[in-house]
Amino acid sequence: MRAMDEAPGLLESQLVQAAYRNADWWRRTTVNHIERTERVDLNRLRTTISGCLLWLDTCLERPEICEPDLLSAFIQQFARLAGSGGQSRSDHSVVAALDQCINWTEGTGEQAASLYRARAIFFRTRVAESRERLSSLQSALSQAIPGSRDWIGTMVDLSEYYVEISRYRQAVRIFDDIRIDAIPDDVQDRYECATSLCRGVVLFSSFRNITQAETCLARACEMETNISGDDELAGWVARAYRYRGRIAELRGKPATALRLYLRGKAIQENLPMDAVVLGFFHLRIGELLAGHKLLSASRDHLAAGRRFFTAGANFGSGTLQADLGYAALYAAQQRYRDAEKIIQEALRASRRIGFRRGELLCLGYLILLQLRGGHLLRVPVSCAGAALTLWRGELSRNNIVGLLCNMPAMLSLAIRRMSDKWGHKRATERLAMCPCELHEHMEL
Ligand SMILES: [Zn+2]
DSSP, X not given: OHHHHHHHHHHHHHHHHHHHHOHHHHHHHHHHHHHHHHTOOGGGHHHHHHHHHHHHHHHHHOGGGSOHHHHHHHHHHHHHHHHHHOOHHHHHHHHHHHHHHHHHHHHTTOOOHHHHHHHHHHHTTTOSSOHHHHHHHHHHHHHSXXXXXXHHHHHHHHHHHHHHTTOHHHHHHTTTTOOGGGSOGGGHHHHHHHHHHHHHHHHHHTXXXXXXXXXXXXXXXXXXXXXXXXXXXXXXXXXXXXXXXXXXXXTTOXXXXXXXXXXXXXXXXXXXXXXXXXXXXXXXXXXXXXXTTOHHHHHHXXXXXXXXHHHTTOOSHHHHHHHHHHHHHHHHTTOHHHHHHHHHHHHHHHHHHTOHHHHHHHHHHHHHHHHHTTOGGGHHHHHHHHHHHHHHTHHHHSOHHHHHHTHHHHHHHHHHHHOSSSTTTTOOSOOOOOOSTTSOOTTO
């Protein structure tokens, strides 16, 4: 009798325990979570993040049934989502969970490079300059096996970080000591794409040599033929297209710029959802269209960009640049007062988060706006502000002569975005519409 009473309970608990400890079950559920995070709907971003966090807790309770590679893949995916859609109150638990995973992996004697990269991804959108993000990337680089995918990927992440904080020399120096014969044959193409992309981005962002930047970025885009099944490589190619679009804009080729932006966006849309990156694609397209009086289409893209940044809880440069996009749109509509208000707010925000390049951009926009609006008396104040920012930020880190010599290039792009008179005289192409699926083509 007693045996019969106890049997169901015992059986049940044994079954539960067996299932709980079953590696197949763990694998299936983890793969399921990864798939769910890859195609997450923007409205369900935070629910999905909470679900991932719960699953991560389960993994950490039973680390012995986890496969390190699959766990890493899940955590990277999760960090990408959490990094773009985290709520500030869940930040602490995300970081704690990631740290626990890193400790556990290192405890087993395995290298934790991919987990450190995941940790850095999480800090991507927090503030412009982040000690946490830098130290995560440095740990990832020191642990990654030279020549491995993580090693190459970490160098790209690190270079991107240095560009964001305007340390251009460090951004290219990462690749300086690498001997090409140290790169295994099977990753030579990836490495080539990575270095071309990073060099191109640095040359463009520092305005050192736009022509050379163009060549590097075009080289990175040649790898498009190899992107199938390699999401990271595809992401790099998409990014190279985005920068090529900006160069085309600078050269007065708006139709080419739009084509390049849309090509990059299409590649990005086929990848696991990254709200921040998609936000930037829409933002660039929105700004381009605003400068060419395609106001309704511009508004569609700016709104899409802002939606991505907001859903992504982006506290970094994204939201700020989205605001500048709206300022460009208002300027194109001759709503100067609204444009100036939004730029002043963006300026305060970039000072608050220590985003020097953003501050400089805001001041540049402000000067142009004041010139256009005829507020000439206020221009010297803004110029003084710009000089001060240059002194505190960009100039203390970079070559003053190089930056000043290239200021015309930077201003030229800003003018093109802000003005319908000055910017388009040298334009060799006409932009009549945006052919993307976002809008009805009302402006034909
Ligand atoms: Zn469009």
